[in-house]
Amino acid sequence: MPRQYCALEQEFYQFLDERGYWPPFELYRAHMKERHNGIANKALTDLVKGAAVQEKASRGVLTFALESRYRLEGSRRAVMSYMEAKGVPSPEHADLDTLLDVIRGPLLDRYAPPVDDEDMLETGALGFPRILGKLRGFLDNRSRACQPEDIDPAIGWIHILIACHAAPRRDWHAFSAASTRASSEAHMGIRADEYALQMRAWSQAVPQSVRIVLGRRHPIGVTVVLPLTDDAYERIRTGQIASYECTVEDLQVPSRNLLLEVAAERLGAETVEPINPTPYMLASMLSQIAHLTDIRSQPEDTLIRMVSFEGTRKSASRLKLQGFKPTGAVMPRSGVKILERTFSKGARVNLEAVTVMTLEWIQARVTLD
Numbered sequence: 001m002p003r004q005y006c007a008l009e010q011e012f013y014q015f016l017d018e019r020g021y022w023p024p025f026e027l028y029r030a031h032m033k034e035r036h037n038g039i040a041n042k043a044l045t046d047l048v049k050g051a052a053v054q055e056k057a058s059r060g061v062l063t064f065a066l067e068s069r070y071r072l073e074g075s076r077r078a079v080m081s082y083m084e085a086k087g088v089p090s091p092e093h094a095d096l097d098t099l100l101d102v103i104r105g106p107l108l109d110r111y112a113p114p115v116d117d118e119d120m121l122e123t124g125a126l127g128f129p130r131i132l133g134k135l136r137g138f139l140d141n142r143s144r145a146c147q148p149e150d151i152d153p154a155i156g157w158i159h160i161l162i163a164c165h166a167a168p169r170r171d172w173h174a175f176s177a178a179s180t181r182a183s184s185e186a187h188m189g190i191r192a193d194e195y196a197l198q199m200r201a202w203s204q205a206v207p208q209s210v211r212i213v214l215g216r217r218h219p220i221g222v223t224v225v226l227p228l229t230d231d232a233y234e235r236i237r238t239g240q241i242a243s244y245e246c247t248v249e250d251l252q253v254p255s256r257n258l259l260l261e262v263a264a265e266r267l268g269a270e271t272v273e274p275i276n277p278t279p280y281m282l283a284s285m286l287s288q289i290a291h292l293t294d295i296r297s298q299p300e301d302t303l304i305r306m307v308s309f310e311g312t313r314k315s316a317s318r319l320k321l322q323g324f325k326p327t328g329a330v331m332p333r334s335g336v337k338i339l340e341r342t343f344s345k346g347a348r349v350n351l352e353a354v355t356v357m358t359l360e361w362i363q364a365r366v367t368l369d
Contacts, residue, residue: 007052012103052112111274120278124322125355143284146210154222159184165312175268189333205248215273224262225288227255239329254294260308290363300346
């Protein structure tokens, strides 16, 4: 039977959390080894964070609470009361699967990361030292140039991300590229086939601009950063054209003007690895920014300009926490707000200085194919 995964049902999760009824780690681990053939040490930690882990982790939380040998009578009585309140008659005599149906969330065919894993796309350059720890220093092995066969799947990841960011996390598992295409096309103001033509043209003209982000074994996302001419940048910044209306004639390498077009991790039905993808995503984007600006060769008085947009509430949060501010314009066709961040190559203090040092370090040590 294929392995199944689930988080705890939200109300039961809150019930345990508010009362402090999570099982002590060492006792839980011993219980899982004895009753359920063991489980990874990280499973309980992730379950407590709200992750969907192996289904037997939830089963173990329930059996741990119910078995009197642990003498946790307060916990046992509380769980019994919870079951009664949920309509389970005589829960002390009910079979385990009946009780389990009350306390677990939807069954999935893959792991879903903890809700509160740190979002490094919100942290930005300030989190770069921790990225090195997470990626073990192999930054130049964590993304590759986008190939023609990557385009359609990558657009599906973008569509799913848009849908996920507009829905509760408990519903994400249901979103696929097919189920989200129509709504996400309407949100973006462009059809998937039209967007695919643009991505293909960008990646062929400037391979470093469209990157497939790599996890441990699989692609886990896509990042698109476009180096623009002064004229193209101003037209996007002021809302004269949509970001995806840039043509290859609008691209220039190196450039002090960048468009942060896409940062889409694989979510929903496309989740393929039990990892937090955002450190990998940030590493890819920072590498693109470093190389596309040729930051180390820029004069000290160069002003680097980056423009992006509030594609979703989550992307807006990520950008604003990295110092992006509204330009006052909106994107044609989609109507989303346009955001901008600038920093000087010669910056010596605060976030600007950290950003410059990070980008120079990356350009000196990381290659992009």
